[in-house]
Amino acid sequence: MSLLSASLYLLLLLALSAFVSGAEIAIAAGRKIKLQIMAKEGEVRALDVLKMQDNPGSFITVVQIVLNAVAISAGAVGESAISPYLQLLIKHEAASSIISFVLITSLFSLLADLMPRRLAMLNPEGIAVKLVRPMMMMTFIFKPIIFVFDGAANVLFKLLGVSTIRQDDITPEDIYAVMDAGAEAGVLKKQEHHLIENIFEMQERTVTSVMNPREHVVYFDTQATTEAVVKVMIKQPHNKFLVCKDDDLEQIIGYVESRSFLALVLEHQDVSLTDNTLLKPALFIPNTLSLFEVLETFKSTGADFAVIVNEYALVVGVITLRDVMSIVMGELVTLPEQPIVQRTDNSWLVDGMTPIEDVVRALGIVDLPRSQHYETISGFMMYMLRKIPKKTDSIDYANYHFEILATDHLKINQLLVTKFDEVA
Structure with a gap:
């Protein structure tokens, strides 16, 4: 094979590999919610992407067949076409073979793998709808081979007890993460973020x-x-x-x-x-x-x-x-008497009947032990002390010092909460 023919063949393999690599990442990374919105807006190809995501076995099989075939073909062609010319220059057969291998591998890794995947990650949904139809055509062409390999993979997964169905159920944690990301990006205002968070908390707070x-x-x-x-x-x-x-x-x-x-x-x-x-x-x-x-x-x-x-x-x-x-x-409502008053940068005065969820949010505590057993900060103190609290009782938890300032018979009226770095 002449150098010109080998170069054209390598370019063809390079384009095919780049196409498949980009399609693989775009279809796999496409967000289900965004694709559903695109489908509702009239983009019928988004439905094809969703179907491919729900049954990824055939798609993944095609990708692996094509990429492996391209890699083997590119290595063979590159070695036979480029190595002789390099051998004339460096007068060393082994070195010319190594150099041609490194050149072909580097070229394909950069142009046919790394760059297409990174570009696909920038706008996975938009690229996925553009590439899904050609991928469907390739799936149809390789259907006999897919039947063999995909079937064998399914049998092995079944023997191992592994489900091959993609799970895209949205959990409250997913929504919280999206809201946090939106707040950090400036899409959601701080007040809007708190408002949405409060609505979700209504399901959990008694x-x-x-x-x-x-x-x-x-x-x-x-x-x-x-x-x-x-x-x-x-x-x-x-x-x-x-x-x-x-x-x-x-x-x-x-x-x-x-x-x-x-x-x-x-x-x-x-x-x-x-x-x-x-x-x-x-x-x-x-x-x-x-x-x-x-x-x-x-x-x-x-x-x-x-x-x-x-x-x-x-x-x-x-x-x-x-x-x-x-x-x-x-926080959009101003109460006559605020239950949590920030005294300094690292200390707060807290009313004893303040709901524990409000205390956690104000102080930024990740979690409290056995929170299902109490509703207020007074209940938290009673649970941690394991007795009826009295004035000056205190505990340390999660880098905070909780001290009871005032009581009324058996009731806690007020606490002082201080970060450890301000505790004497």
């Missing part, structure tokens, strides 16, 4: 992490006088108040709205907490519901206020639609 606990619930006995009710409503400006029999929170008969009650008082009408025009039925929900389930319950019932009970039918707290939405809005 209602008890947001509720107004039992000890803070303000309620009235059915026999309470109008003057006493008005006095409490002025002092505790809530929108809704529970009404109970015998001053017992376990015997709730409904709730009254302060606006409606005070309106009747201003009109000098006789007011009774048991009046059916004022008293509204209370919605009871279990303390095991997630915030998302609570939101769905509010939507289906039309309520915006619920009483939370535990498995023993004891009232543990109340929750409103506003409480749920404050978790969704997160």
Whole structure:
């Protein structure tokens, strides 16, 4: 074979190898979601890419057959065509063979392997839809060979118990990773990132992490006088108040709205907490519901206020639609009293009833031990101390020092959280 014929043949092999290498990476790396979007926008070739991804056996077999055949052919042609000319120059047969091998290998590694693969990684979906039809044609041409090799591979995988079906299920972790990448790239604003993150957290956070606990619930006995009710409503400006029999929170008969009650008082009408025009039925929900389930319950019932009970039918707290939405809005909502106040660069004052998820986010702690056993930072301290906490009790965890500053009987009012580098 003349040098010109060998050069043309090598160029042809080079182009074929570059095409197959680029197609291999583009089709394999194409993102399923983006391809689905392209298909919905009218790019029918994206459907072909998705089908090839779902059944990659034939595709991979074609790639390996072509690349191996090209490598063997290129080596043989290069050796026979180039080596004689090099031997005339350097007068050494072994050296000329080595040099021709190195030249052909380097040329194919650079132009037919490395560069096409890197180019395909820049825009895998766009390149995949352009190259998928020729790859389908090659798959059809090599179908008999594919049947043999692909079938043999499937048998071996089956014997080894290995599944050959591509899994593209999207997990919450995948979505979090995409959001983090979008925030770092500036595609998502910080507030948007927190908002989306809060929505996903609603599936994991239970209602008890947001509720107004039992000890803070303000309620009235059915026999309470109008003057006493008005006095409490002025002092505790809530929108809704529970009404109970015998001053017992376990015997709730409904709730009254302060606006409606005070309106009747201003009109000098006789007011009774048991009046059916004022008293509204209370919605009871279990303390095991997630915030998302609570939101769905509010939507289906039309309520915006619920009483939370535990498995023993004891009232543990109340929750409103506003409480749920404050978790969704997160940092976009300014509360009258912030539960976490950053004192210095490395220290925070934390209210004892702060949900543990908020503490983890504010401090940047990756994880807390056995977090399913507690809802608040007080619960975390109690779990770690293995006793009823008292003032000055402290623990060290995950490069942070947690110290109790104030208590009220058995309740933790406030903690000081400090990074280790500021602990004395």
